[in-house]
Amino acid sequence: MAKGDPITDEKREEIRKQIRELHAEGKSRNAIAKILGRSGRTISEEAGHIGISFAARAGQVAAATEVRQADLADRRAAFAIKLQDIAEREAAKISQPLLYWDWGGKEHDFDTHLAPEPTPADKRALMGTVATALDRSLKLVPPKDESGVEEGLALITQLMSGLTAVYKAQQQDQEADEGA
Incomplete structure (x- = not known):
């Protein structure tokens, strides 16, 4: 323009x-x-x-862009590790004793109570924290499962070859029936 x-x-x-x-x-x-x-x-x-x-x-800009993208990838990977650490730390709390505290009563007293494990509601909250941290970690750095991809492609290739052979055989049989 x-x-x-x-x-x-x-x-x-x-x-x-x-x-x-x-x-x-x-x-x-x-x-x-x-x-x-x-x-x-x-x-x-x-x-x-x-x-x-x-x-x-243009070459300098491309090189600088590539370096910047690599730096950002490294930072995402480092942050994904922090999120994974958070998830593991919070998951460990689910089966550990938990110190509850409260202000209350007529005299507005401070009270603590050590429970053998968190309440079901607190366990649910911890699981939500764990799930969120894991989800964000996996979005930042998805896991790589390259061996499964290659095996899947080999299986699909074999399947397609087999289907092609069956189709050709059916076509030949149909042509033979029409010719007779």
Whole structure:
């Protein structure tokens, strides 16, 4: 989509000068387009006329993007480990003694009680915490089961081959019956 006024011969030299300067400052094609109020295509065309290319920077941007994506994957994996730890810690509480406390009574006393295990309602709450932590952990870093995939594909291939053979045999029998 075109932006700005049409480029006249008078404006063209000024735009090309600005492109040279902004390119020398290390600005990207899209940044230059935004600064000058022009489309990216216009900037590329005008830059091409003065011998400027943005292709070299494309490789740098791609490499930087790849590094950033790898960093984010590492951070997701680290956070998935933290969520797994939370799930395991909370799951262990389900069968452990639990200290209950309360403020109450006429004198507003503080009281504690050590139960041999959590109440059913507290167990349900702990299970919800465990389930949520595990679910989020698995979404961040899904488990890899590559051996099952290969076996499944081999089984499907065998099945398709068998079905193809049966179909061909049926077709041949049908043709033989029609010919007789």
